[in-house]
Amino acid sequence: MNRRELLRAATALSLYGLPAAALLGGRAAAAPAAPFDYAWLKGRARTLAAAAYVEPKNDLPEVLDSISWDDYQKLRFVEKHALWHGDDLAFRIEMFHPGLFFKHPVQIFELVDGQARHVDYDPDQFETGHLKLGRLSKNLGYAGFRLLHHSDWTRDIAAFLGASYFRAVGAERQYGLSARGLAIDTGLPRPEEFPRFTTFWIERPAAGSNELVVYALLDSPSVAGAYRFGIVPGENLTMDVDAALYPRKPIERLGIAPLTSMYQTGENDRRFAYDFRPEIHDSDGLALATGAGEWIWRPLVNPRDVRVNSFFDDNPRGFGLLQRDRDFDHYQDDGVWYDRRPSLWVEPRNGPAGTGWGKGAVQLVEIPTVDETFDNIVAFWNPQTPVQAGEEYLFGYRLHWGARPPVQPALATVQATRTGLGGVIGQKREYFSWRFAVDFAGGALALLGDEADIEAEVSASRGRIELVSARPLTPIRGRRALFDIVPPDESTEPIDLRLVLRNGRQPVSETWVYQWQPPPAGERKLY
Numbered sequence: 233m234n235r236r237e238l239l240r241a242a243t244a245l246s247l248y249g250l251p252a253a254a255l256l257g258g259r260a261a262a263a264p265a266a267p268f269d270y271a272w273l274k275g276r277a278r279t280l281a282a283a284a285y286v287e288p289k290n291d292l293p294e295v296l297d298s299i300s301w302d303d304y305q306k307l308r309f310v311e312k313h314a315l316w317h318g319d320d321l322a323f324r325i326e327m328f329h330p331g332l333f334f335k336h337p338v339q340i341f342e343l344v345d346g347q348a349r350h351v352d353y354d355p356d357q358f359e360t361g362h363l364k365l366g367r368l369s370k371n372l373g374y375a376g377f378r379l380l381h382h383s384d385w386t387r388d389i390a391a392f393l394g395a396s397y398f399r400a401v402g403a404e405r406q407y408g409l410s411a412r413g414l415a416i417d418t419g420l421p422r423p424e425e426f427p428r429f430t431t432f433w434i435e436r437p438a439a440g441s442n443e444l445v446v447y448a449l450l451d452s453p454s455v456a457g458a459y460r461f462g463i464v465p466g467e468n469l470t471m472d473v474d475a476a477l478y479p480r481k482p483i484e485r486l487g488i489a490p491l492t493s494m495y496q497t498g499e500n501d502r503r504f505a506y507d508f509r510p511e512i513h514d515s516d517g518l519a520l521a522t523g524a525g526e527w528i529w530r531p532l533v534n535p536r537d538v539r540v541n542s543f544f545d546d547n548p549r550g551f552g553l554l555q556r557d558r559d560f561d562h563y564q565d566d567g568v569w570y571d572r573r574p575s576l577w578v579e580p581r582n583g584p585a586g587t588g589w590g591k592g593a594v595q596l597v598e599i600p601t602v603d604e605t606f607d608n609i610v611a612f613w614n615p616q617t618p619v620q621a622g623e624e625y626l627f628g629y630r631l632h633w634g635a636r637p638p639v640q641p642a643l644a645t646v647q648a649t650r651t652g653l654g655g656v657i658g659q660k661r662e663y664f665s666w667r668f669a670v671d672f673a674g675g676a677l678a679l680l681g682d683e684a685d686i687e688a689e690v691s692a693s694r695g696r697i698e699l700v701s702a703r704p705l706t707p708i709r710g711r712r713a714l715f716d717i718v719p720p721d722e723s724t725e726p727i728d729l730r731l732v733l734r735n736g737r738q739p740v741s742e743t744w745v746y747q748w749q750p751p752p753a754g755e756r757k758l759y
Contacts, residue, residue: 281478296331306361337373402634408573415487427452468634487612552577577637644675654716673710
């Protein structure tokens with residue numbers, strides 16, 4: 233993880249009203265090798281949930297507690313001390329040093345043949361530059377860890393760092409959005425709760441194996457949990473996640489498989505387009521494959537106020553935050569390469585009933601931001617059944633990290649969403665309207681030809697739709713749907729829009745949905 237990735241890991245929580253110091257989990261006492269398996273971990277989490285939550289103390293030495301950002305960057309793990317360095321295995325593990333924002337170290341165990349042994353902290357494992365850290369305990373622990381793969385020992389493929397945050401990369405080896413173990417009360421009118429992975433068990437892979445298994449214990453005031461991650465690198469890196477949750481108390485909004493990303497400005501939202509780069513975002517849309525078979529695309533925005541949208545479903549087939557636009561020219565960023573940022577797709581497997589996730593909603597939270605180092609987008613599954621204390625909730629899912637999700641709609645997909653002032657060119661505007669240009673390509677569009685009778689079916693929750701068309705767009709062998717929305721009054725209340733292309737009664741595109749917030753009356757210039 234580079235400087236910017238670490239900064240974003242440390243600052244992401246400040247948007248939710250919590251200090252960066254809340255990032256990391258507590259500590260566990262070092263112990264000799266002891267038997268371990270996932271059943272034991274679930275029992276440990278259940279026992280933990282039956283007791284009162286204990287807030288971890290900040291026991292960092294002053295030299296680490298007050299360390300500057302620049303000095304913290306000098307604490308670099310020495311390659312030769314990596315777990316399994318020199319062994320003929322597909323993976324190595326390197327650690328992050330505690331300090332600065334990471335005030336509550338996690339404990340790490342190596343798991344070999346069902347026996348867990350504590351990985352002791354040693355200051356000699358780190359380069360420190362001119363820093364004098366003094367005598368530090370081997371029980372200090374680490375801030376987190378990163379995974380390296382034999383295909384490239386210099387660049388990590390995944391990292392677990394901060395609260396229950398983790399991230400990974402596909403073949404392009406470019407970090408972007410993050411995932412979390414769990415989200416609690418995200419998007420409510422109060423600070424959300426951030427569960428923490430407090431302890432990790434990393435299983436030594438068998439010789440020749442390309443899968444790494446990681447276990448984690450999660451804890452927070454509301455819930456304890458046991459997690460298993462089966463990580464397999466590839467064109468798309470996959471993580472098979474099993475989560476067992478044991479609430480201490482009822483939870484108003486539980487977020488399963490939460491994804492966290494950033495959207496500052498893009499082709500559809502130019503409100504903060506003050507930078508020389510045309511677009512700045514880790515993800516440009518939320519994609520959903522519903523249980524009923526519908527494919528939905530919701531472009532992201534940087535809103536004026538916090539927004540929460542719910543997409544209700546029954547046994548969803550998948551959802552994800554995607555970076556569909558992968559054209560460098562659209563970003564012009566040669567530093568952090570937004571065109572290479574991975575998409576992240578969630579594939580539900582088993583739920584509490586063992587046969588899917590049942591009824592609930594994919595919820596999308598969008599938070600205003602003026603700074604690209606702040607993650608302001610969250611998406612997760614919120615089960616319909618209320619979460620109660622003393623119960624066990626089991627969820628299984630697969631995460632796919634890479635340029636494109638593993639499944640694609642057979643229909644045409646949205647290639648771009650552009651917006652601007654509405655009206656008819658060459659005619660004086662008598663009232664304010666807003667233009668949407670939505671480009672579709674793929675599916676059957678290229679086969680139907682320019683003469684095919686393709687119509688854009690557009691609806692709005694309020695206001696008037698006008699000037700609707702769906703005309704051929706030869707450069708992408710697709711169609712451009714155009715329409716204007718006229719707000720009914722001077723209110724800034726958001727308007728929900730919905731669009732699908734049809735050939736007769738048959739849909740030939742995924743469903744485009746959008747939430748547009750009309751500007752205040754004083755900003756509605758007609759030019």
